[in-house]
Structures are given as C-alpha cells and as structure tokens.
Amino acid sequence: MAATTADGSKVVGGGEKSNVDEESKMITLFSSDGERFEVTQEAAAMSQTIHHMMEDGCVDDEGVHLPNVGSSILAMVIEYCNRHVASPDEKEDIRSFDAGFVNVEHHTLFDIIRAANYLDVKELMDLCCQTVADSIKSKSVEEIRELFGIVNDFTPEEEAEIRKENQWAFE
C-alpha cells in the first residue's frame, strides 16, 4: 500500500484525501533514521504519545520526530494503526490481520513492543505482550532462556533449588 511521492517521502495507507474532514488531515512522522511518513491524524492518534503532542499543539508544520523508532518498525506500526482505524468493527478481519502481524521474528517482536511502548499504542502493546506470553507456553526454563537470549545469573546453589522446584512442577 506504500507509494513514493515526488519528493521521495512514503505515503503509507491513509486512503483517499478527497474531503476536507478531520479524519483525512495528515501528519508527518520522521523515524530515527530520517525517513518521512505521511499518516492520517486519526491513525497517528492511536499513539497516545503523538495524540498528546497534537492536542498540546507541539506539532508544527514539519511534523513529529521519533528518535526512538527506526523506519522499518515505524512502517509496521503505521500499518497496524491504519488497519485498525480503517475498519474497527470488522472483528474477524482484524483478528486475522493481528495474527499475521505478529507472526514475525522474535527480535522483530521485541522492536515492535519497544516502539509501541514509546508511542503508547495500547492495543498494539496488548497484542505484542500477549504474543510474547503465548511464546512462553509449554517451554522449559532452558528453552525460555534460549528463546529470549537471557543469561542464567543464579548461583549454583540457587540453580539447584530451582531445578528441584521445576522438577516438582513438571512432575
């Protein structure tokens, strides 16, 4: 759905801009690596961070700089917001979209969560946190550590106790 305009900036989704009404007013977002994204204000407002900036009049003609979000992730977040704003009532479609949306590499999911947290997009955070929680299901301690790249920082004595604890739990 992305199209490149004459000046090289990307227009991501947004639908038609034919009528002058609130929903089709656009706002420019800049990713940390300087890429430009044109988004409807309605979609952008799904981010509480941006929403407050718009309300408080902190957004000028240039747009909003997002130093904590890179272009590839920002594009994904915008795609999510556009989709949810476009047809919020079509629950089945949305669910299907969401399932596909989070079907990504684990480290990409991490980036999306961080971005959603920074931008304060509650629905996206809920979706991602639930996906991470689901990825933990039925895994052993070692498997969880491997999936998340977490280092075991217990002492050998603590580790022995934890092993017994898990032995009982997996009995």
Add this chain to the structure above:
Amino acid sequence: MSFRGMLREMKGEVGAISRRGLLRPRTPSVRRVAAVAPEEATRQGCCWAELPPELLREVLARVEEAEPRWPRRRDVVACAGVCRTWRGVVKEIVRVPAESGKLTFPISVKQPGPRDAPMKCFIRRNRTTQTYYLYIGLTDALTDDGKFLLAARKGHRPTCTEYLISLDRSDTSRGSHACIGKLRSNFLRTKFTVYDAHPPHAAAGFSNRWSAGNYPVSHVHYELNVLGSRGPRRMRCVMHSIPVSAIEQGGTAPTQTGFPSSNDNSSASLPFFKSKSCRMDSFTAPLSIQDQEESKLVLKNKSPRWHEHLQCWCLNFHGRVTVASVKNFQLVATDESAPTNQEHDNTTLQFGKIGKDLFTMDYRYPLSAFQAFAICLSSFDTKLACE
C-alpha cells in the same frame, strides 16, 4: 525566539543525538554499540534482557493469569527459574493460595488454603508400598490425572507408626531434603503429632538451633464417642501453629514464604530424623510470648446424624464422598471457649472414600495442604473402628 523556533531547535538536538547514537549501559546480552537505528542492534543478539520492567511484568502477568490450573501452571514456575529479574517479577505477581485459590510453587502446599471455596484434592493409596500420594484435581471431577503435590510413606516402628511426607514422590527416605514434615502416632494409635520440618512462623523469635526441623504443629486425638464402638469416632485437632484469631474477622494465619536454603548449616545435621524414642513428644520448640498467650485453633469432626430409614450415620459431603467408610470425616473449627462449644458452619477439612484406594480431600483456610494431608493420614492409621 518564538516557541516554535525553540521546539525546532530542540527537535534538531534530539535528531542530532539520535544520529550520533546513544551509548546505553551495557548488559551481558548487548553485543553492539547502539550507533545505528535501535532495532538493528537487536538483530545481532537478543536484547530481551533490556525489556523495560513494566513490559516484562505485563508479559509475565499474562502468563500467570492464563494458567490458573495445573498442569499448565508449571509455565509460571518455569518463568520464575529463568533469571533473577524474572524470578523477582513472578514472585511479586503470584499471590498466596489464601487470596488467589491457586497453588503455584512447592511452598504453596505449606501455605493456608483459599478462604472462599475449598481446594479440591484427592489421595491415592498404594497398599503394597504403604505410600500415599496427594494430588490436586485438574478439573472439577472427583478424580482425574491430578497434579502431584505430596507423597507419604508409612514406616513401622516398635512403638509407633510414622509417615514421612515429601515433595518428591520417588524419595520419601529419611534425611531427604524433599521431606517437609512427618506424622507420628502414639503406641495405641489414638494420638498423633504432625511435625513440620521447618519453622511454622517467620524466623523472628526462634534461635538458630531450632531451625533444624522438628516442629510439632498440631495434635490429632481420636476417641470413641458415648456410644462406644457403635458410633462414629470423635476427632479433635489442636492446631498449635494457628491461633483462633486466624478465623476471626480480619485474622491471618502464619504463612511460610519459602523453604530454608539447603545451604543452611543447621539443616545439614537434620536431627529431625535422629530421635529414637517414639514417646509422645511434648511441645518442645520454644514458644514466643505471643504463642503462649493466644488460644490455638481447635478442629473437631462434625457429628453425623443417625438416619433411621437408611440405618446409617450420615454427613452431607456435597457429592465429594461416595463410599461409606469409618475414615470419612468433616472437620470444623470449634470455639471451645464459648459457653455452648459452637461449631462454625464452614467445613475446614473434608475427607472421604470414592473408590478402592481413592479418597477426596478438600481443605480450606487456615489449613495448608500439608497439614490437611497429615490429618487425613491419621484417619488411615488410627485403630478406633466403628462396628
């Protein structure tokens, strides 16, 4: 300068900072300097260790909420074993059984049960090995595969019987670190003492020499009733570790929060298993002043009614007990200080037969699974019968 001008300058600053890249504090899992767009750093190695604490909590809270029942509840225990940070968060999220109605960590079996509705468990007996296994039900059915909680093995000694209660179904041996307590009878098997291997109260008030593990926490006493052996026997349990105030409005029962570390020097000697005598122990652990002054909770069995039509003694077990047996009982809290010796309505512990070598055990606050199990074992062991 205009406000907008200042904003533009600030944004320029922030943009410049992001272009230069910020050096973030290193953790072992970060393998690159963040001089590129934030997400590129994560592609090299996983930065999940840097997940903001509020998000980690959100994720783990969802895991905890999604799995209230076993066997899936083991996911919560697994999360608590990943690293220190995860363990801290999980321990904060998981509430004690008295509040949540859920068993999670092994220590849950030593903690008071739910206040609202009983925890439904069942006991399987293996006559050959003289071992009893306690499970919590996975469903609301009378019995299912169950999740293993505790095992108890009967040991015969010249002047008494003794049951060693363990968290490890394959290890009920003396001296095992998995043993959390025991039940010991007197010679006549009419009086039993439940011993906790660990202090029932928090460490305050107890000196180190008592942390070895031989704490009498309750006494169970069986008697014939006025009809002698023609009527159901009477049970009286004095819960030394639970004050009467625990069942009063706003009261709380002592709750252990963890097992002492096996590193503890005092537990290495394990005098728990050294006593040779089987005489009825008097209460030997030092009592705090508070203990001595507070009345202890007393549980008695509900008196069954004689059903003339059915010609039997009847108790309403609410469908949880289906086979008549002298072992079946319901214990309720009794206020012995009250003039009429009132019984409370709520059944604190219910035990009864549902099949060959199969029994249900439903317990609630302020009893723990361990205490309830020990009391039920005494019902197996006592020799007072009913014709």
